[in-house]
Amino acid sequence: MRNSVAGLTVRAPAKINLHLGVGAVREDGMHPLLTVYHAVGLYDDLSAIPAPDWRVGVDVEDYIDPAAVPLDGDNIVDRAATLLAAHHGVARSGDLQVTKAIPVAGGMAGGSADAAAALVALDRLWRLETSDEDLLALAARLGSDVPFALVGGTAVGTGRGEIVTPVADHGTWWWVVVLSPEGLSTPEVYRHFDRLFPDAPATPPAAGELLAALDSGDPHRLAATLHNDLQAPALDLRPDLARRIATGEAEGALRGLVSGSGPTCVFLCESGDHAREVAGALLAGSEPPVVLVANGPVAGAHVVTHG
Known part of the structure; x- marks a missing residue:
């Protein structure tokens, strides 16, 4: 070596x-x-x-x-x-x-x-x-x-x-990230997708409108085009996540979404200040979850210290 x-x-x-x-x-x-x-x-x-x-x-x-x-x-x-x-x-x-x-x-x-x-x-x-x-x-x-x-x-x-x-992504997007103490099996979510959608098309849906929204830098336009085919099976397996999304949107988030196969939920906001406001409202609930604020896009894996 x-x-x-x-x-x-x-x-x-x-x-x-x-x-x-x-x-x-x-x-x-x-x-x-x-x-x-x-x-x-x-x-x-x-x-x-x-x-x-x-x-x-x-x-x-x-x-x-x-x-x-x-x-x-x-x-x-x-x-x-x-x-x-x-x-x-x-x-x-x-x-x-x-x-x-x-x-x-x-x-x-x-x-x-x-x-x-x-x-x-x-x-x-x-x-x-x-x-x-x-x-x-x-x-x-x-x-x-x-x-x-x-x-x-x-x-x-x-x-x-x-x-x-x-x-191309010309925005700086702000997200509230709400964690769940209980995990959700990715294979089970996919199996449930197959049960819910036995006639799903062979070709997955395209993302043209979302890509145009990213290029525009407009968070309202991006919110309207967010899409997750695994959200329906995830919410069917975990109805508490549907309630969480509804709560976040009621507190002012532009859009709530299950991240991937879940169970983390993410909420798109207008700005950093708006994201912190939504996060604070979620933390003030009767059963506050773990709530984080993050922005994107950021770089992939990279060296931060070297010695």
Whole structure:
């Protein structure tokens, strides 16, 4: 292995799906997707330093259950490291620490962010100089959302979501992010989609109107075009999320939406001040949830410290 660097920290963002179009399940059990990914300013950090062996540790924010983060040697950071090491024919080594602020099983691709951060951090720690094309190919093997976690910004995802194309986004969009203490299984949400929509078209719905709204920079126009085909099955499985969306919109949010397969709900607001007002109103409820404010688009996985 080439000489390693002293250590570094990589930051990777959460994502929300501004548009999530789902086609009918294929014979291989997968669903074709057309999605518009949007990276927001809620991050996981991964720090890596040289070590003769391999270790992954995790710290979490107080709203995340540490037991929900697997540390059995087969989590997504381990898998990312194994893939990258095998690609270059090197041994896996290093002492890694993940600091999580993205909710687990929340529909915001926190695991994918960690995988992307691991690929970037270890590529530099091990001085591999992997091409962008190869990093994206490795990312796609780890999960549908991992390539976008590398790219960041706002982008269209096709295939299973792993084919990522950046798009014009001339807005700064402000979101209230409302977490749920109880996760929601992505496979179960897809299965319920199939039950609810047995005649779903083979081709997922297009996102042309939403892309035009992004190009305009108008939050009201964007609110009117937000779309998630997984929202109906998620709300059917979790009626409390429908009540949460109704509450957020009643408090002034332009639009509420389930993030991905849920259960996190996101609310588009007019500005940062408006988002903080809506967040404050939600926190003042009789059973206040965990509420965060984030803006987007932000950069994909990137080095924030290097030493």
